[in-house]
Amino acid sequence: QKEVEQNSGPLSVPEGAIASLNCTYSDRVSQSFFWYRQYSGKSPELIMSIYSNGDKEDGRFTAQLNKASQYVSLLIRDSQPSDSATYLCAVNTAMNTGFQKLVFGTGTRLLVSP
Amino acid sequence: EPEVTQTPSHQVTQMGQEVILRCVPISNHLYFYWYRQILGQKVEFLVSFYNNEISEKSEIFDDQFSVERPDGSNFTLKIRSTKLEDSAMYFCASSAVGHSTDTQYFGPGTRLTVL
Numbered sequence: 348q349k350e351v352e353q354n355s356g357p358l359s360v361p362e363g364a365i366a367s368l369n370c371t372y373s374d375r376v377s378q379s380f381f382w383y384r385q386y387s388g389k390s391p392e393l394i395m396s397i398y399s400n401g402d403k404e405d406g407r408f409t410a411q412l413n414k415a416s417q418y419v420s421l422l423i424r425d426s427q428p429s430d431s432a433t434y435l436c437a438v439n440t441a442m443n444t445g446f447q448k449l450v451f452g453t454g455t456r457l458l459v460s461p
Numbered sequence: 462e463p464e465v466t467q468t469p470s471h472q473v474t475q476m477g478q479e480v481i482l483r484c485v486p487i488s489n490h491l492y493f494y495w496y497r498q499i500l501g502q503k504v505e506f507l508v509s510f511y512n513n514e515i516s517e518k519s520e521i522f523d524d525q526f527s528v529e530r531p532d533g534s535n536f537t538l539k540i541r542s543t544k545l546e547d548s549a550m551y552f553c554a555s556s557a558v559g560h561s562t563d564t565q566y567f568g569p570g571t572r573l574t575v576l
Binding site for chain 1: 504505552559563
């Protein structure tokens with residue numbers, strides 16, 4: 348069973364702080380990793396994708412991947428109250444057909460207080 | 462910006478009834494997916510679909526479920542005889558080329574309530 352693990356939170360940070368969200372995965376051959384944001388009652392919205400070891404930055408967001416440790420993280424700088432949401436880590440599991448199949452973690456709830 | 466659309470936004474049905482959930486993927490996308498999310502739980506893969514065929518399905522996707530692309534734009538999920546435990550949000554997603562690094566774009570979801 349291919350698993351993606353996240354701390355469910357909530358992770359509480361003050362406005363302007365850095366929020367650090369973590370995720371581990373079990374399938375060693377996974378190739379691509381995604382962070383989605385989900386507001387309550389809404390659908391997942393892509394924040395970042397990362398495929399290679401190291402850091403990838405996009406605005407206030409930085410994704411970090413360490414395939415040896417099977418670990419992926421998301422840093423949110425200058426956190427805003429509007430960032431308050433559940434952040435879903437998703438891993439594309441390797442499939443012989445080459446088609447995608449995303450396995451999601453349970454998500455980490457982030458609360459940014461003004 | 463192109464987006465995935467889904468109808469209806471909320472479907473209420475009686476146990477044992479058939480429901481059809483509809484999705485219009487992004488127009489130039491070739492790969493389509495259904496996921497579900499039971500309230501308070503994780504998003505779960507149901508099925509992927511390409512070239513008018515199922516490419517993979519999960520153990521959740523049993524004989525009660527079927528998918529179809531009845532025309533050039535719609536992609537549907539049918540549940541033949543709904544159970545109470547089918548109550549969930551159902552998300553349709555699409556991607557352009559299906560490569561492992563491709564992005565799946567999610568629709569707004571259909572909330573299915575089975576009474």
